[in-house]
Amino acid sequence: MNFPSKLIEDAVSEISRLPGIGKKTALRLTLHILKQPESFSQSLTAAISKLRTEIGYCKKCHNIADQEICSICLGTRRDRSTICVVEDIPDVLAIENTSQYNGLYHVLGGVISPIQGIGPEELKIDSLLNRIDEQLGSDPVQEVILALSATMEGDTTSFFITRKLKEKGIKVSTIARGIPIGGELEYTDEVTLGRSILTRVNYNLE
Amino acid sequence: MNFPSKLIEDAVSEISRLPGIGKKTALRLTLHILKQPESFSQSLTAAISKLRTEIGYCKKCHNIADQEICSICLGTRRDRSTICVVEDIPDVLAIENTSQYNGLYHVLGGVISPIQGIGPEELKIDSLLNRIDEQLGSDPVQEVILALSATMEGDTTSFFITRKLKEKGIKVSTIARGIPIGGELEYTDEVTLGRSILTRVNYNLE
Incomplete structure (x- = not known):
């Protein structure tokens, strides 16, 4: 042209x-x-x-924030005993828009992908473990919901996090596989996504 | 959201x-x-x-230009005896991309639309007439091609410009209206089809 x-x-x-x-x-x-x-x-x-x-990022959950700590982490009506682990910021927006979840979030900033050279150290997994330890005294975390994409990378990451959390004796669940295999979380419709949070199942290593 | x-x-x-x-x-x-x-x-x-x-606009044809006069108006290989009148800048780009036209352009900046309060004074019609007068000595304009939209506003504008140009004795033509190339007769709307029969052209085998 x-x-x-x-x-x-x-x-x-x-x-x-x-x-x-x-x-x-x-x-x-x-x-x-x-x-x-x-x-x-x-x-x-x-x-x-x-x-x-x-733009700033929340020091706790790594979501977008105008202050040091984001409005979700500061929210007084939020259930602080549940943390939903997501890959990236759009996923937080998507889950918030379903109005089916009232806990906290943790944004990993990606998923484990050996092909793209992304290992667990590149993600905010240590930050998640530290956060759980810190909350032990005041608001102990009882459940971690893994809401990662239904891809091989997502599953690998879920597996890795589950193993880390089992050591701490925390219940780990994953959103229901209502999401088509190979589909990206960001593009899933709100009803399917909301339902998949409600019907989450225990994540078993066995 | x-x-x-x-x-x-x-x-x-x-x-x-x-x-x-x-x-x-x-x-x-x-x-x-x-x-x-x-x-x-x-x-x-x-x-x-x-x-x-x-961004600047060409003082002659009102197309987009980096200098005072645009590259089309300055082009030495352009046929200066033909001016194609268009509504807006994208139309110039569209016609240029056909590689079927080698003359000059004139961008009106809109079409006459009483409903939107656009009269002939708001458009670059006077500028077109002045330009034709100015070129009389060096490169007299022989034909003005009206390439306006096939809407009521476009037709009104074509009619207005044609009347002005007839006084000057310049040949005025309009781009053909008809069935698009590759279009099925069955799916063409009645007005277009009717008009394409009325304005039929001789079919030359040679």
Whole structure:
């Protein structure tokens, strides 16, 4: 495609680096931005810049947070005896939107994947164990729900965490396999996802 | 949807103002931007800001241009005796990508639409007439091709421009309306089909 201006070309190439946006959509967005008043692109770029530079992560659960500790960890109505372990931040949002879960979360930041060179040390697994130890005195954790993707990497990670937690004598469950095998948590519909939390089963190593 | 951070919420609401991008896609893009290195969002926002503040328009044809006059108007291999009148900038790109046209363009910036309060004065119609007068000495314009949408507004605009140009004795044509290439007769709407019969052209075997 030939562009009438280097500025258009640059904007199209930058926007088309976003996932699911091709050159044609990027061009449509670029020309839309051009047609809007300058305040439109100003507030758009300001929001994106601020997002990337000012965002913080909760020191406890590693979810996104505006303060040191996120609003879920600080929530007084939350059941502090249950921790739901998820792969990434979108998973927290997805589970929150089901309104079926009222405990705390723990964001691993990924799953164990030898192919991509991600070992247990790269994930927030130690942080999870420390957190459980710290809570022992005040709010002992009674159950850890593993809500990881139903992939080989997810299963490996579940297995690894379960073995660590069994040593501590904590009940470990995993969300029900209502999720199609090979499916990603982020794209599962709310009803299926909510139901799979309610019908979670004990995670047995045997 | 509840967001864990005001920054996420702001970014999602800004991104979802773009055409064809809903809240869910905006959230996906937002979380993608968060995961990338800071240089990613920096170059994205820089390209968008620069696009909106530094872009220029060609003084002759009102297409996008990096200099005062766009590369098409300056092109030495262009047929300067033909001007194709289009509604907006994407139309220029679309026609250029067909590689079937080698003349100049004129971007109106819209079509006459009494309902939206757009009269002929709001469009670059006077500029088109002036341009034709200016070119009279050096490269007289022989044909004006109207490539406007096949809507009531487009037809009204074509009619208005044709009347103005007839006074100058310039040949005016409009792009063919008919069944799209590859289109099935059975699924073509009645108006298009009726019109394509009325405006039938001689079928030449040679």
